[in-house]
Amino acid sequence: MARMREDSFNLIRRGGGRRGRAPFRAVLGLLVFVSVALLALSRLDHSYVRGARTTIAEAMAPVLSEVQAVAEPVRWLIEQARRHGDLSRRVEVLTRENQELESWKWRARELERQLGDLVRTARVVHEEKRPFITARVVATSTGAFVRSAMINAGRAQQVRVGYPVVNGDGLVGRIVDAGQGASRVLLVTDINSRIPVHIDTIETRALMVGDNGAHPRLIFQNDGASIMPGQPVFTSGVGGLFPRGLKIGEVVSTPAGLAVATKANLDSLEYLSVLFFASPALELTDQAGGSATARRAQATPIGGGGPLR
Amino acid sequence: MSLVRSVMPPLVFLAFAMLAAVPWGAASASGIIGPLLPAVVLHAMNSRSPGAVPEWLTFLGGLSLDALTQGPLGYFALVYLMAYVMAAMTPVSSNRLVSWLRYAPALVVVLATAWLVSSLYMLRAQDVMGYIEAGAVAFCAFPVLSWLLQPLTPAPVGPGAATYTRGAGL
Numbered sequence: 001m002a003r004m005r006e007d008s009f010n011l012i013r014r015g016g017g018r019r020g021r022a023p024f025r026a027v028l029g030l031l032v033f034v035s036v037a038l039l040a041l042s043r044l045d046h047s048y049v050r051g052a053r054t055t056i057a058e059a060m061a062p063v064l065s066e067v068q069a070v071a072e073p074v075r076w077l078i079e080q081a082r083r084h085g086d087l088s089r090r091v092e093v094l095t096r097e098n099q100e101l102e103s104w105k106w107r108a109r110e111l112e113r114q115l116g117d118l119v120r121t122a123r124v125v126h127e128e129k130r131p132f133i134t135a136r137v138v139a140t141s142t143g144a145f146v147r148s149a150m151i152n153a154g155r156a157q158q159v160r161v162g163y164p165v166v167n168g169d170g171l172v173g174r175i176v177d178a179g180q181g182a183s184r185v186l187l188v189t190d191i192n193s194r195i196p197v198h199i200d201t202i203e204t205r206a207l208m209v210g211d212n213g214a215h216p217r218l219i220f221q222n223d224g225a226s227i228m229p230g231q232p233v234f235t236s237g238v239g240g241l242f243p244r245g246l247k248i249g250e251v252v253s254t255p256a257g258l259a260v261a262t263k264a265n266l267d268s269l270e271y272l273s274v275l276f277f278a279s280p281a282l283e284l285t286d287q288a289g290g291s292a293t294a295r296r297a298q299a300t301p302i303g304g305g306g307p308l309r
Numbered sequence: 310m311s312l313v314r315s316v317m318p319p320l321v322f323l324a325f326a327m328l329a330a331v332p333w334g335a336a337s338a339s340g341i342i343g344p345l346l347p348a349v350v351l352h353a354m355n356s357r358s359p360g361a362v363p364e365w366l367t368f369l370g371g372l373s374l375d376a377l378t379q380g381p382l383g384y385f386a387l388v389y390l391m392a393y394v395m396a397a398m399t400p401v402s403s404n405r406l407v408s409w410l411r412y413a414p415a416l417v418v419v420l421a422t423a424w425l426v427s428s429l430y431m432l433r434a435q436d437v438m439g440y441i442e443a444g445a446v447a448f449c450a451f452p453v454l455s456w457l458l459q460p461l462t463p464a465p466v467g468p469g470a471a472t473y474t475r476g477a478g479l
Binding site for chain 2: 027075078144269
């Protein structure tokens with residue numbers, strides 16, 4: 001009887017104790033159950049799971065920053081190998097682009113002169129320069145679920161939910177979780193990313209929709225739009241979440257239809273810049289989408305608190 | 310078993326779990342190659358010395374990785390627990406080639422679990438090629454990691470540790 005009770009408690013036994021084999025303990029079954037329960041709660045996007053994820057990620061961010069130092073030589077080697085393999089193709093592309101740019105140079109100078117005249121004539125108000133901070137990517141997403149990156153800057157550095165994130169090549173994504181010292185960037189390729197864009201000219205508009213693949217798709221193009229592969233894609237500013245005119249990439253044709261090849265290489269992000277782009281829509285997003293940490297931070301703002309203007 | 314040999318396996322496993330979240334700059338179809346390496350480490354150490362990395366630490370390693378990579382909590386925890394079970398069910402062999410070959414079915418089960426859970430979570434079948442790619446890398450990495458980690462892993466308990474049977478209590 002005692003043996004039966006023991007066996008029912010030990011879900012699976014790994015052999016007999018006499019021969020020195022450790023049993024599978026009941027805790028294993030419990031842990032599997034907890035894992036499945038957490039998965040279910042994550043699927044429901046429960047606020048506790050969101051809060052726990054942000055708290056753990058924020059607590060681990062300093063450790064990850066240190067781990068980066070160990071990873072740096074390997075990362076450098078991978079980058080060098082990729083560059084070397086890509087070198088001949090890049091030279092060819094750059095030579096062709098250089099020829100095209102030479103022919104555009106004289107025209108750009110002429111347009112610049114004309115624009116200067118028009119600005120002076122129309123007395124156009126100059127746009128304010130947009131402040132930004134640059135932070136390091138300390139972790140990236142894995143698996144099929146999400147496309148995101150974690151940076152080592154948060155509310156302590158005035159980062160707020162909704163701020164656009166760019167690198168030297170163009171738009172990368174936007175802030176969706178902001179802790180005190182770390183934030184999460186939702187990449188433009190994520191399945192939850194929806195960005196209004198214009199293609200080539202301001203008249204051609206569409207919605208760029210991520211699908212966790214390499215190229216976000218273009219949907220809801222306006223009627224009569226003529227979109228061709230190779231045309232540049234920019235943010236349109238519609239909806240107020242992104243400023244107008246941020247470079248994203250260019251149109252490519254895929255089996256699923258028209259998509260966007262992002263100029264920024266989202267597989268090898270290292271440093272990202274967060275643009276302090278404040279708008280009424282962003283303030284609402286920051287207040288509604290903030291995690292428990294975010295709410296705590298709003299209650300006790302650092303450095304004056306509130307969105308930057 | 311020395312203190313170092315009992316402490317090192319959990320630390321190595323957690324270090325690999327941490328490194329899986331670091332951006333390496335290498336693209337992969339499924340993004341699971343990095344996170345699969347802690348499972349390889351777990352198998353290499355636990356199949357040689359059962360319980361070298363305990364199940365609760367396996368769970369914590371997976372959970373930390375889930376949080377750091379902003380994926381659903383519990384996913385890698387479940388995948389690593391499956392790797393733990395498969396490591397415990399794989400008979401130990403002193404022959405490296407046999408150990409390597411015996412790792413193949415365990416790897417297939419772990420990958421199938423990862424693919425199935427991910428497909429169920431997303432409510433659509435995931436691309437199998439990414440998992441096959443990750444499986445190939447993990448299979449090639451196993452003998453190397455197994456050899457590298459051998460000095461850190463406690464020696465097998467004895468000939469009896471080679472097989473595991475269900476329900477064989479005292």
